[in-house]
Every structure is written in C-alpha cells, then in structure tokens.
Amino acid sequence: MSEQNVHPGMNLGYDGGEEEAEVKIFGFWAFVMSDLVTFGLVFAIFGTMAGSTAGGPGPEEVTDLTSVAIQTVLLLGSSFGFSWASLSMKYHPKSRWRTLGWLAVAATSALGFLVLEVVDFHHWTTIGAVPQRSGYLSALWALVGLHGLHVAGGLIWMAAMTGQILVFGLTDDIKSRVTRMGLYWHFLDVVWVGIFSMVFLAGVA
Amino acid sequence: MNALFGRLSWSELKLFETFTHGWSIDTLVAAGAAWAVVLGAVAVAGWLTWAGLWGRFWRDWLTSVDHKKIGIMYIVLGFVMMARGVAEGLVMRSHQATALGGGVLSEEHWAELFSTHGTIMIFFVAMPFITGFMNYLIPLQIGARDMAFPMLNQISLGLTATGAALTMISLVVGVFETGGWTAYPPFTGAAFDPGPGPDYWVWAIVLSGFGSMFSGINFAVTIYKMRAPGMTYMRMPVFTWTALCTSILLTFALPPLTVAGLMQALDRYLEFNFFTNDQGGNMMNYANLFWMFGHPEVYILVLPAYGIFSELTSTFAAKKLYGYESLVLATMSIAVISFAVWLHHFFTMGNSATVNVAFGIATMVIAVPTGVKVYVWMATLWGGRIRFTTPMYYMTGFFILFVVGGLSGIILANPAINWQVHNTQFIVAHFHNVLLPGLIFGIFAGIHIWFPKAFGFRLDERAGKITALLWIVGFCLTFLPLYVVGLMGYPRRSSAFDDPAFLPYMIVCLIGACMLAAAFTGLFVTLWISIRKRDELAVPMGDPWDGRTLEWATPAPPPHWNFAVIPHISERDAFAREKAEGRPYVLPERYVDIHLPPNTPAGMIVFVTTTAFGFAATWWIWWLAILAILVLVGWMIVHSFLDHPEVVIPAVEVRRATNVWIEAIELAGEGVTRDDEVSPKNRGYASTDMLVAS
Numbered sequence: 001m002s003e004q005n006v007h008p009g010m011n012l013g014y015d016g017g018e019e020e021a022e023v024k025i026f027g028f029w030a031f032v033m034s035d036l037v038t039f040g041l042v043f044a045i046f047g048t049m050a051g052s053t054a055g056g057p058g059p060e061e062v063t064d065l066t067s068v069a070i071q072t073v074l075l076l077g078s079s080f081g082f083s084w085a086s087l088s089m090k091y092h093p094k095s096r097w098r099t100l101g102w103l104a105v106a107a108t109s110a111l112g113f114l115v116l117e118v119v120d121f122h123h124w125t126t127i128g129a130v131p132q133r134s135g136y137l138s139a140l141w142a143l144v145g146l147h148g149l150h151v152a153g154g155l156i157w158m159a160a161m162t163g164q165i166l167v168f169g170l171t172d173d174i175k176s177r178v179t180r181m182g183l184y185w186h187f188l189d190v191v192w193v194g195i196f197s198m199v200f201l202a203g204v205a
Numbered sequence: 206m207n208a209l210f211g212r213l214s215w216s217e218l219k220l221f222e223t224f225t226h227g228w229s230i231d232t233l234v235a236a237g238a239a240w241a242v243v244l245g246a247v248a249v250a251g252w253l254t255w256a257g258l259w260g261r262f263w264r265d266w267l268t269s270v271d272h273k274k275i276g277i278m279y280i281v282l283g284f285v286m287m288a289r290g291v292a293e294g295l296v297m298r299s300h301q302a303t304a305l306g307g308g309v310l311s312e313e314h315w316a317e318l319f320s321t322h323g324t325i326m327i328f329f330v331a332m333p334f335i336t337g338f339m340n341y342l343i344p345l346q347i348g349a350r351d352m353a354f355p356m357l358n359q360i361s362l363g364l365t366a367t368g369a370a371l372t373m374i375s376l377v378v379g380v381f382e383t384g385g386w387t388a389y390p391p392f393t394g395a396a397f398d399p400g401p402g403p404d405y406w407v408w409a410i411v412l413s414g415f416g417s418m419f420s421g422i423n424f425a426v427t428i429y430k431m432r433a434p435g436m437t438y439m440r441m442p443v444f445t446w447t448a449l450c451t452s453i454l455l456t457f458a459l460p461p462l463t464v465a466g467l468m469q470a471l472d473r474y475l476e477f478n479f480f481t482n483d484q485g486g487n488m489m490n491y492a493n494l495f496w497m498f499g500h501p502e503v504y505i506l507v508l509p510a511y512g513i514f515s516e517l518t519s520t521f522a523a524k525k526l527y528g529y530e531s532l533v534l535a536t537m538s539i540a541v542i543s544f545a546v547w548l549h550h551f552f553t554m555g556n557s558a559t560v561n562v563a564f565g566i567a568t569m570v571i572a573v574p575t576g577v578k579v580y581v582w583m584a585t586l587w588g589g590r591i592r593f594t595t596p597m598y599y600m601t602g603f604f605i606l607f608v609v610g611g612l613s614g615i616i617l618a619n620p621a622i623n624w625q626v627h628n629t630q631f632i633v634a635h636f637h638n639v640l641l642p643g644l645i646f647g648i649f650a651g652i653h654i655w656f657p658k659a660f661g662f663r664l665d666e667r668a669g670k671i672t673a674l675l676w677i678v679g680f681c682l683t684f685l686p687l688y689v690v691g692l693m694g695y696p697r698r699s700s701a702f703d704d705p706a707f708l709p710y711m712i713v714c715l716i717g718a719c720m721l722a723a724a725f726t727g728l729f730v731t732l733w734i735s736i737r738k739r740d741e742l743a744v745p746m747g748d749p750w751d752g753r754t755l756e757w758a759t760p761a762p763p764p765h766w767n768f769a770v771i772p773h774i775s776e777r778d779a780f781a782r783e784k785a786e787g788r789p790y791v792l793p794e795r796y797v798d799i800h801l802p803p804n805t806p807a808g809m810i811v812f813v814t815t816t817a818f819g820f821a822a823t824w825w826i827w828w829l830a831i832l833a834i835l836v837l838v839g840w841m842i843v844h845s846f847l848d849h850p851e852v853v854i855p856a857v858e859v860r861r862a863t864n865v866w867i868e869a870i871e872l873a874g875e876g877v878t879r880d881d882e883v884s885p886k887n888r889g890y891a892s893t894d895m896l897v898a899s
Contacts, residue, residue, distance in 0.1 A: 027354060027426040030422045030426055034457065034460055037457050037460040037461075038463065041464045045468070049479075049490075052486075052487065131477050132475070134478060138485075142477070167846065
C-alpha cells in the first residue's frame with residue numbers, strides 16, 4: 001500500500017504497521033457509521049413521539065437549560081482534552097504521562113457530564129417524568145440514555161486503555177487503539193450536539 | 206418468581222407435555238419436537254465423545270479463525286436449522302390439509318409454528334447460508350489470506366449461533382412467540398403476551414443481529430482494503446461485488462432491527478410506551494423500523510445468490526459473463542433502491558394514497574435492475590457451451606420460477622391490487638416463490654460448485670440431479686396452488702378455513718411438502734453417496750469446473766494460508782486468461798514466511814455468555830443475566846491485555862505444500878476436457894475450453 005493511501009490525518013508516527021492500522025481504523029469508521037444510523041433512527045422515533053405526552057410532563061418540565069449547558073461544556077471539554085491526548089501521543093511518544101494526563105482530563109470531564117445527567121434523570125423521576133408515563137418520555141429516556149450508556153461504555157474503555165498504556169507504553173498497537181477510541185469519543189460529541197439542539201433547545205423554543 | 210430460577214418452573218418443560226396436557230396429536234408434536242432437540246444434541250455430543258473428537262473439534266473448528274472453516278460452520282448451522290424449518294413446514298401443511306373447520310393442531314401451536322418457521326428460515330437458515338458463502342469465498346476470490354478482522358468473524362458466528370440456540374431452547378423450555386416472524390406489537394407486547402415467547406424472539410433476533418452487523422462491517426472492510434495488488438473494483442469477481450453490496454446493506458440495515466427489538470424489550474421489561482396502545486405509544490413506528498430492515502434484508506439474502514448464478518452461468522457455459530458492467534451497476538442500484546421500498550409491506554396500514562403510490566413506483570423500479578440481471582444471465586448462456594450439470598438444473602428451475610415470483614411481486618407493488626390480496630395466501634406464495642428458487646436454489650447450486658473446492662471431492666451428479674428435480678417439482682406443488690387460494694380469499698396465518706373449495710389445493714400442497722421433505726433428505730443422501738465414492742470423485746488439483754476466478758487457482762481443499770504468494774492481478778478473470786494462454790500454475794520465484802492470526806476461544810465465550818444472557822433475560826433470572834455480561838466484558842478487557850503471537854508458517858513448509866500440488870498437476874499431463882467433466886477422469890486439472898478468455 002503506497003504512502004498516500006494511508007488514512008489522511010492518522011499518521012501518528014508508527015514505526016511500520018501502517019497498513020494494519022489503516023484497516024482497523026477504516027473498520028472502526030464503518031462501525032461508527034452503523035452506530036450513527038442507530039442514533040439517527042432513535043432521533044427519528046423521538047421526532048415522531050415529540051407530541052405524544054399523553055397529558056404527562058412535556059419538554060418545558062424536563063428541560064433544565066442550565067444543567068444541559070454545563071453538561072455540554074463538560075462533554076465538549078472532554079473531547080477537547082482527548083484531542084490533546086492524541087496530539088501528545090503523536091508528538092511526545094516518549095512520555096506516556098503527558099498522554100495519560102490529558103486522558104485523565106477527558107475522563108474526569110466526561111464523568112462530570114454523566115453525574116449531571118444522572119442528577120437530571122433523578123430530577124425527572126421526582127416530577128413524574130418517568131419513561132412509563134408517555135411515549136414522549138419513553139423516547140426521551142431512550143435517546144438520552146442511549147447516549148449516556150455510550151459515554152459510560154467509553155469511560156470503561158478509557159480505563160482499560162489507561163491500564164494498557166501503563167503496561168505496554170505507547171506502542172503501535174496502543175496508538176491504533178487510542179486513535180479508534182478518539183473517533184468514538186468525538187462521534188459521541190457530535191451526537192450530543194444533536195441531542196442538545198433537537199431535544200432540549202427545540203423542546204423549549 | 207424466585208431469585209434463583211426467575212419465572213422458570215418445571216411445567217415449562219415441553220418434554221412431558223403429553224402427560225401434563227393429555228394425549229393428542231398436538232401435544233405429541235410439541236413433545237416430539239422437544240425430544241428431537243434433546244436427543245439430537247445428546248447424539249452429537251455422544252458421538253464426539255465416542256470418537257474422541259472433542260479435542261480436534263475444539264482446536265480445528267470451534268477456536269479456528271480460518272475464514273474457510275468459519276464459512277463451513279455457518280453452512281452446517283444453516284442445515285441444522287433448516288432441518289427444523291422443513292419439518293415445521295411439513296407439520297403446517299399436514300395441519301392445513303385437515304384444517305377445514307379445525308385441524309390437528311391447536312391454534313396457539315399453529316401460530317407458534319408459522320412464527321418459528323419464518324424466523325428460523327430467514328435468520329438462521331438463509332442468513333447463515335449466505336454469510337457462510339461470503340466467508341468462504343471473499344478472501345479466496347480477492348486474493349487475501351483471511352478476513353480483515355478474523356476474531357470478529359468468529360464472534361459473529363458465535364452471535365448467530367446464540368440466536369439459533371435460543372430458538373432451539375424455546376422448543377424444549379417454554380414457548381416461542383406467536384405473532385409471526387415480524388412479531389408486530391401490541392399483539393406481542395406485555396399486555397397481550399406476558400411471555401416468554403416474544404422475549405425469546407427479541408433476544409434471538411437482537412443478539413444474532415449484532416453478529417450480522419459485525420459480519421457486514423468485516424466483509425466490507427475486507428473487500429475495500431484486502432484485495433490483491435492490481436485487483437481494482439472493476440476486476441473483482443461478480444460474487445465479490447454482490448457480497449460487497451450485501452455487506453453494505455448489512456451494516457446499514459441491521460440497526461433498524463436492533464432498535465426495533467430493543468425498544469420492544471424496553472416496552473416489555475420496563476413498561477416503556479413505544480409501541481403500546483395507550484400513553485402515546487405508536488405501533489406504526491415498529492412497522493416502519495422493522496421493514497426498514499426487512500426490505501433491505503430481502504436483498505441482503507438474494508444478492509449473493511445472484512452472484513452465485515452469475516459465476517455459474519459463465520462457468521458452465523464456458524464464456525465470460527456478458528455485461529459485467531451492467532451487472533455491477535444493477536447490483537449497486539438494487540442495494541440503493543432497496544432502502545426506498547419498505548412501505549410496500551404495509552400499504553393497508555393507514556398511509557395516504559400519495560405515499561402508497563410513491564412506494565409502489567419505487568417497488569416497480571427496483572424490478573428493473575433485477576430484470577437486467579436475468580437478461581445478463583440469458584445472454585451469457587446464449588451461444589455458450591452449456592454443460593447440464595446439477596447446478597444448471599437449479600439454474601433452470603430458478604430462471605422460470607423466479608421470473609414468476611418476480612412478476613407476482615410487480616403485481617403486489619400496485620397498491621390497488623395489494624389492497625385486494627394483502628394478508629392472503631397469495632403473499633405466502635409470492636415470498637416463497639422468490640426466496641426458494643431465488644435464494645435456496647442458488648445456495649444449493651453453489652454448494653455443488655464449491656463443495657469440491659472445500660472438501661476435495663465432487664458431489665455425486667445423479668443423486669444431485671434427482672434432488673434438484675425434487676426441489677423444483679416439490680416447490681411448484683407446494684407453493685403455486687397458494688396463488689390460487691390466495692385469490693380465492695384464503696387468509697394467511699389462519700389456523701382453519703370453512704370453504705371446502707380450498708381443500709383440494711391444500712392436499713396438493715401437502716403432497717408437495719412431502720416432496721420437499723424428500724428433497725431435503727436427498728441433499729444428505731447425495732452427501733452420503735459422495736462420501737462413499739470420494740476416491741472416484743476426488744479433485745485434489747482444485748479446478749474441476751474450468752473456473753475463472755482466483756479460488757480455482759488453489760488446491761482442493763486450499764491450504765490454511767490460501768495462496769503461497771499473494772497473486773498480482775492484471776485483468777478480470779485472471780485465472781481464465783492464464784489458462785487460455787497456457788501458463789497457469791507458475792511456481793513462485795521465492796517463498797516467504799506466512800503470518801496468520803492465532804486460534805482464539807473468543808467466539809465460544811461470546812456464544813456461551815450471550816446465550817446465557819438471552820435465556821436469563823427471557824426467564825427473568827437476573828443474577829445470571831448480570832453475571833453473563835460481567836464475564837463477557839471482563840473477558841474482553843483481560844483479553845486486550847494479553848499478547849497474541851501470530852502463527853508463523855515457515856517458507857519451507859509453504860514451498861513443500863505448493864510443490865506437492867504443482868508436481869501432481871505436472872504428472873497429470875493432459876488436463877480433463879469438459880466432455881469428461883463428470884467422469885472419474887476429472888482430478889481437478891482442467892484443460893481449458895476457453896479459446897479467448899477475455
């Protein structure tokens with residue numbers, strides 16, 4: 001495979017093994033596309049059920065824009081931190097601590113996002129906005145919850161990767177894995193922007 | 206409910222249904238089926254123990270990541286499940302022949318039968334068959350050593366087996382769902398069916414669906430990234446093209462099924478209101494999601510069969526494929542348009558006339574590329590040197606019957622007609638008419654073509670031809686009468702009818718079903734005869750049919766590493782050109798060590814944990830469900846920390862194996878001509894008939 005065929009932007013300074021990394025990262029893009037279809041469908045279902053409140057709590061009751069704004073900042077900040085981790089991995093491959101440090105920033109920020117999200121979920125249950133109440137709330141919980149589960153899964157992945165960096169250092173395999181995790185992490189940001197605007201902002205507009 | 210066994214109790218065990226529910230044909234069928242599953246499993250395990258084969262079975266098959274072995278295991282799984290599907294068909298036809306005012310089965314049992322029959326035939330027969338073919342053929346046809354992700358490939362097989370296992374378990378413990386293979390809520394919702402039937406269905410479908418999605422990603426990446434040098438897209442074999450389109454469809458069409466299944470699970474387990482009757486639920490969302498998957502699924506299944514028919518016509522007519530470009534374009538068009546026709550599955554469910562017309566037209570449009578393909582095959586056969594081997598028997602049956610099925614599809618695409626015949630036996634006739642001749646005949650033809658490649662000996666032609674004829678005639682008798690009774694107004698899925706005019710047709714159907722059961726048995730008779738005559742039928746040199754694509758340029762069976770050196774491709778049908786120019790089988794100049802992925806128990810771990818999860822979730826055994834997830838996730842994390850050294854095949858070993866093969870070919874002297882193709886002279890070294898390969 002010639003040099004220009006290797007994935008643009010993925011040149012992370014491997015010592016060989018680009019082809020293998022190329023195949024794996026391309027495969028992960030395909031997975032992300034498939035996952036995006038999944039989110040797209042849940043968005044579509046939410047769209048059809050936006051009015052199905054069945055007399056229960058509606059968007060005005062469940063939307064706390066302050067909380068959602070802080071969550072957005074935290075999740076976008078997490079993505080930003082991850083970008084720095086990727087750059088550290090590329091330019092400072094000798095020092096694993098720099099990469100790990102930025103990964104810790106990304107993880108902490110995402111954890112903050114999850115905590116606030118759980119607080120919101122709890123608040124919804126106290127005002128009777130439980131998913132059993134209406135089709136609208138079912139779709140809301142499913143969409144926001146699906147994203148939250150993805151973030152939680154990503155955090156477990158990040159913990160495992162931290163362990164692997166500590167054990168193996170920044171080897172080619174690890175770099176390829178971190179690159180794929182980065183794709184996943186930024187993808188979740190894109191989905192959140194959709195949720196933020198189409199669920200919460202549009203809900204109270 | 207108890208903590209240890211959830212809602213499972215002894216009364217759910219179907220083995221003793223004749224005692225607990227009284228003797229009747231109905232309970233006898235239920236208990237008999239349960240015993241068949243248990244005894245079948247015990248017999249296989251007993252045989253493996255008796256023959257001392259567990260170790261080899263584990264090392265050579267269950268933990269292998271070789272795409273060829275995984276492909277074969279998919280097809281074996283398909284046949285095991287097909288045995289059940291065919292048996293169910295026979296039982297259903299027997300019921301219908303007695304259904305004037307009643308029938309031998311209870312209504313519930315009848316409903317369970319048509320639901321499991323549909324679910325099994327689509328998800329656990331047709332899907333494993335096509336996935337198996339794609340697994341076996343893609344790397345060989347594109348000149349690769351394995352899939353892009355060999356371990357993921359094994360995990361996909363594990364997940365497919367999970368779905369199949371759950372439907373088999375439902376035959377012994379509890380019941381399956383009764384709402385058809387589509388399982389429309391609210392009928393399958395918690396309010397009308399507390400379970401466990403729909404729960405079995407949800408987990409069988411969702412878990413095996415993940416496997417199919419991973420297969421799609423894996424195959425697509427393999428075709429995009431692993432092609433041999435010089436194999437540009439327009440040089441790929443046609444089967445690989447159809448496999449690529451199917452892989453894209455798998456990647457994008459499985460998510461709707463997963464979403465529909467998981468929302469149904471949320472409704473059932475946590476009382477969400479996606480598809481319920483009240484509280485703002487909307488079952489039309491389910492219908493849309495299901496068919497957004499369901500229609501592309503039809504093409505997921507049939508496109509690889511089209512690929513097989515394309516390879517078949519050009520091989521057995523000894524001509525290059527007429528209109529390769531049109532065929533590729535037609536395949537791609539079908540893949541794209543297949544996402545725009547789903548609504549024709551529910552024209553009658555409250556859409557506006559405008560919407561119906563739009564989807565009706567799209568449905569007619571998708572028939573155009575399919576028609577293009579039929580002409581491509583006819584033009585390929587035209588003027589060719591056709592040999593009437595078993596695959597051509599299936600091809601002939603396919604040609605005539607599939608066109609009939611396709612035309613009935615065009616009829617159904619018209620919403621006005623669709624309103625008249627929807628939910629009648631006409632629909633049952635239509636989809637069996639496209640799936641059996643279209644897909645299943647293609648698979649069986651493909652097995653006759655590639656079995657010698659996989660196992661080193663041909664299948665017996667006489668037994669194969671008798672079996673093919675049984676399939677064709679049996680199909681006609683079983684399903685064509687349904688068009689007539691459908692037009693006469695016999696609703697599908699009804700357990701009884703009161704119009705005596707239907708009865709003669711149902712008796713013809715039963716005779717046809719018996720023939721199909723005989724045809725299914727015929728496949729195993731063919732296999733048995735062929736195994737006994739395997740020395741006479743052996744084709745170790747690997748090219749029994751004067752093939753055109755790369756897989757024929759390997760010994761039969763191919764070595765684990767497929768190719769001694771990765772071939773360089775300079776044109777389409779490269780192997781055919783080499784043979785025509787008289788320079789095939791050139792020894793490589795130098796050999797290098799070959800690195801292959803190591804065996805892994807990943808697939809089995811996924812299979813065991815997800816089956817445990819599915820069973821536990823169905824029966825509310827929560828501790829087991831949680832344990833299964835923890836074990837799976839924990840194993841994945843531990844696995845990611847371990848080093849997995851590749852298996853290295855030394856260059857010397859590769860050279861030795863290659864030399865043995867090439868020497869055999871050189872010793873053979875003259876290759877076999879097409880006149881002697883089905884005689885014992887055929888040892889797999891073809892003297893080509895193709896004067897001009899291009």
